[in-house]
Amino acid sequence: RKEVEQDPGPFNVPEGATVAFNCTYSNSASQSFFWYRQDCRKEPKLLMSVYSSGNEDGRFTAQLNRASQYISLLIRDSKLSDSATYLCVVELGGNMLTFGGGTRLMVKP
Amino acid sequence: GAVVSQHPSRVICKSGTSVKIECRSLDFQATTMFWYRQFPKKSLMLMATSNEGSKATYEQGVEKDKFLINHASLTLSTLTVTSAHPEDSSFYICSATDRTDTQYFGPGTRLTVL
Numbered sequence: 001r002k003e004v005e006q007d008p009g010p011f012n013v014p015e016g017a018t019v020a021f022n023c024t025y026s027n028s029a030s031q032s033f034f035w036y037r038q039d040c041r042k043e044p045k046l047l048m049s050v051y052s053s054g055n056e057d058g059r060f061t062a063q064l065n066r067a068s069q070y071i072s073l074l075i076r077d078s079k080l081s082d083s084a085t086y087l088c089v090v091e092l093g094g095n096m097l098t099f100g101g102g103t104r105l106m107v108k109p
Numbered sequence: 110g111a112v113v114s115q116h117p118s119r120v121i122c123k124s125g126t127s128v129k130i131e132c133r134s135l136d137f138q139a140t141t142m143f144w145y146r147q148f149p150k151k152s153l154m155l156m157a158t159s160n161e162g163s164k165a166t167y168e169q170g171v172e173k174d175k176f177l178i179n180h181a182s183l184t185l186s187t188l189t190v191t192s193a194h195p196e197d198s199s200f201y202i203c204s205a206t207d208r209t210d211t212q213y214f215g216p217g218t219r220l221t222v223l
Contacts, residue, residue, distance in 0.1 A: 043202050043214040044153065087152060096143070097212065099152040 003027060004090050004100035012106045017078045021103045023071040023088030032091040033064055035073045037084045038102065044087055047073075078107045112136060113205050115215035122193055123223055130188045130218045132203030138183035139205035143212070144176075147200040159186045193222040 006023045013019050025033075033050035048055065050062040050071050061074040071088055088100035112135040122128050132142055140161050145153040157178050158166045165178035175197075177189040186205075190197050202217040 041200070041217075041219075043217045045214070046212075094158075096155065096158065098155070101152045 002101070003098050004088055006086075006088050006100040006103045008101055008103060010104040010106050012108060013078055014108055015078055015080060017107075018074065018076045019078055019105060020075075021073045021086055021088075021105075023073075023100050025069050025071070025088075025090045025098075027090070027092060028066075028069060029092060030069075030090045031093050033071050034089040034091070034097075035060075035062055035071075036087040036089050036099075038087055039084050044089075044099075047086070075105075078105075080107050080109060083107045113139075113203065113213045113215040115201075115203055115218050117218060118216060119219045119221075121221045121223065124194050125192055127189055127191045128193055128220060130190075130201055130203075130220075132186045132188070132205070132215050134184045134205040134207075134213070137205075137207045139186075139207065140183060141206050142180060142186040143204045143206075144178060144186070144188050145202045145204070147202060147217075153202060156188075190220065193220070195222045198222045 004025050035047040036044040037047045038044040048057050050064045052064050054063040059076045063072045083106050085102040085104045087102045090098050114133045116131045142159040144156045146156050147153045155168050156171045159178050159180040161180045161183050167173045180186040198221050200217050200219050203215045204212050206212050
């Protein structure tokens with residue numbers, strides 16, 4: 001079983017749609033959780049951290065369920081520029097990150 | 110924000126040669142740097158953790174004699190792919206953490222071994 005699992009997609013959605021990505025992790029001792037965005041052939045960039053209480057940043061909402069070892073990312077009012085691969089990332093400790101396989105999003109006009 | 114650079118951004122080499130990739134933190138000191146590898150359409154895989162002044166810690170399955178890591182200063186870590194072969198062709202990305210433990214990624218180096 002992979003340490004961090006994501007549906008690879010692609011998710012093809014029209015502009016303005018709401019789309020949700022899910023991620024599960026296997027190590028219950030994981031300490032921190034993040035969503036990264038990666039554009040084609042570029043380095044990943046931090047989109048947002050994920051907190052147990054849930055957090056929102058503009059059109060993006062992230063949630064963490066420690067009991068189920070599950071993380072989600074919701075994107076509202078999708079834009080063309082949201083097209084990218086979204087990486088679920090888990091930190092066990094010591095800044096060592098484990099990346100999920102990524103979920104590809106394609107927003108169409 | 111903090112910036113991490115990598116050099117070169119792209120390299121093409123012949124099989125059997127060695128390639129050195131540099132990772133620099135430009136405006137902060139990084140006691141720890143990380144090296145990742147990414148295959149096409151795959152996620153990043155942590156290769157090793159590089160600590161300034163000490164030996165790197167390699168992940169399981171990563172050959173330390175194949176991928177030599179040196180972290181000579183608080184702003185520079187190097188990854189040398191020794192005797193490169195076509196299967197070493199990949200996208201190599203480094204990252205560095207600042208004193209707040211925020212991790213910043215370099216732009217990556219695309220290695221193609223012919």
